[in-house]
Amino acid sequence: MAELNGKACPPGDYPVVVIGSGPGGLQTAYSLARAGVQAAVLSADDSPGGMFRRFPLFQRLITWTKIHAPAERGTRPYEWYDWNSLIGEDPALRALVPEYMDGTSYFPARHEMEQGLREFSDRSKISVRYGCRWESTRAKGDTFVVGTSDGEFSCRALVIAVGMTEPWKPANIPGIELAPHYVETKPVAEYAGKRVLVVGKRNSGFEVADALLPWARQIVLASPRPARISVLVRSTAAARARYLQPYEDHVLGGGNIVLDASIERIDRTPEGRFRTLLKGTTRPGDLALETDEIIAATGFGTPLGDIGQLGVKTFYQGRLPAQTPFWESASVPGVYFAGSITQGSIGLKKYGIPSNSAAVHGFRYNAVVLARHIAETRFGAARPRPAIPPAEVVPLLLAEATRAPELWNQQSYLAHILTFDDGRVLDEGILPLAHFVDANGPDGVAMAVETDAEGDIHPAVYIRRGPRVEEHTLASSPLLEFDTAEHVAQLTALLKGLIA
Amino acid sequence: MPDTDEIIDVLGGLSLFADLSRPELEGVAHTFEEEWFPAGQRILRQGFTGSGFYVIIDGEAAVSANGTQIAHLSRGDFFGEISLLLGESPVADVSSTGSLHCLVLAGPALQEFLLAHPSVMFRMLQALARRLRASNQWRS
Secondary structure, three states: OOOOOOOOOOOEEEEEEEEOOOHHHHHHHHHHHHOOOOEEEEOOOOOOOHHHHOOOOOOEOOOOEOOOOOOOOOOOHHHHOEOOOOOOOOHHHOOHHHHOOOOOOOOOEHHHHHHHHHHHHHHHOOOEEOOOOEEEEEEEOOEEEEEEOOEEEEEEEEEEOOOOOEEOOOOOOOOHHHOOEHHHOOOHHHHOOOEEEEEOOOHHHHHHHHHHOOOOOEEEEEEOOOOOEHHHHOOOOOEOHHHOHHHHHHHOOOOOEEEEEEEEEEEEOOOOOEEEEEEEOOOOOEEEEEEOEEEEOOOEEOOOOOHHHHOOOEEOOOOEEOEOOOOEEOOOOOEEEOHHHHHHOOOOOHHHOOOOOOOHHHHHHHHHHHHHHHHHHHHOOOOOOOEEOHHHHHHHHHHHHHHOHHHHHOOOOEEEEEEEEOOEEEEEEEEEHHHHHHOOOOOEEEEEEEEOOOOOEEEEEEEEEOOEEEEEEOOOOOOOOOOOHHHHHHHHHHOOOOOO | OOOHHHHHHHHHOOHHHOOOOHHHHHHHHHHOEEEEEOOOOEEEOOOOOOOOEEEEEEOOEEEEEOOEEEEEEOOOOEEOHHHHHHOOOOOOEEEEOOOEEEEEEOHHHHHHHHHHOHHHHHHHHHHHHHHHHHHHHHHO
């Protein structure tokens, strides 16, 4: 694959082109290769790692890796506790991030994460063309032509894995351009003794406020929506516990402030300070705030280039492409997404709890499933569907509910599915739950793990008989043990008549 | 794609939110999530727990129970509230009939939202009363 100048993946025709060399792109390319499909991976960066080469700003990730875990490192059950490593089949490719962690924190440092990703890329020998910038995209018959700084690539399936990495600010705030974005935050010492307004109350807003606590004179966090806290709304998409010190400071009257207010306009004063007008949302009232500094922690969008002109539809103010349950563009077949962009495929989102597709521990499994799906539906490489003896169905499903990392890390989103075909039971493996419950298919059962409105985590069983799919909830368990005699009896009764 | 201003304008034009001030509408625009569904996507699933409250801001949807279509929804209509108010699973499916753009509130957040916005609760009550009247007329 190497050219004379040493670059992998020269321009040309490939079955699949993957754009991006972060964890989503690497996992997809690796899993495609395992399914026998060749992909050219194109990256504008000069080494693997994607956003972890730059973010989070303050060095440590918000996804943990448990070095001393209940499961043996390198096994499939261990993945449940290691939210950061990519998924390899060869033992040399498994659980790589903990290999590089120094053990002083539950959360890897950025360089530890980057090292784990680089090792995965090197050891798996994924061919990536670095320093190759994606510039244009067009459809030509049933292929896509990807124009890059190094020439043209054509493919039958295009996978876009560029991350939600483009600094984004709302367009409707006059003066917002005066506010540096989160990515432009200065070294913390430069905020010493200053009053700072942070616009935004999601993770990047709380992260930056947390880092400024020892420095800033006063921090005001403001955005229209009340802060959503992960432990209260049970979602990794909400503000994470480790960044909550500024919030506790506010609640206990420490002097830093968290406001629910819309930002009406931002101006510079003659002295070079910032004057911001705010309107309360949960508590009506106008406020004027003068601060020395302002930081727009207003989030990120996806750098989707020109694919809008192919007809790829977006939502969330253009920041995410609309997707099918298999992460294919809802409007342009053949264009797929991997990595954090897959949060745009929403799934069942029960009780408002989103999937973990925005983070590595969720989207790495989406990528594995996506690669097999592309290999099967576009290149005729059928997924294995081994037959299961009927007596093993109940133990298999309960073991999955108790230990499967895909089910625990992608609750109500990925499920282990068995289908029933003329007296035989076939193991379909891990698939999107939304696909099982909404698409027609043979009779079957899907096992998922879910959290209910009370915060109880329990197995959920979906059974398709003919055109209807019914949902059943198995008992929760304070020690998360879902393979007890009670569970066996419950599941056996539910499957009565379906297995011989 | 609409920016927040356009979503606020759309919300202000829907009868459900007609009594809210602009800052309140902005709060609503940020409290609800925006979701987009392709044609033929099931959004509310009969018999499934954990559903949400949806307001259609663009597009159309069909309500069907046990496979039979019973109603048609379009811009400004809302769905999902009955099961949330009763604490039960939905008794019907709602599916998009074309591309559908919605604002969504997680089920557990509906009660707090309605208590904080009594005018929205009153408008919802009116809409439910109209539906009840229509269904009684249909029966008689």
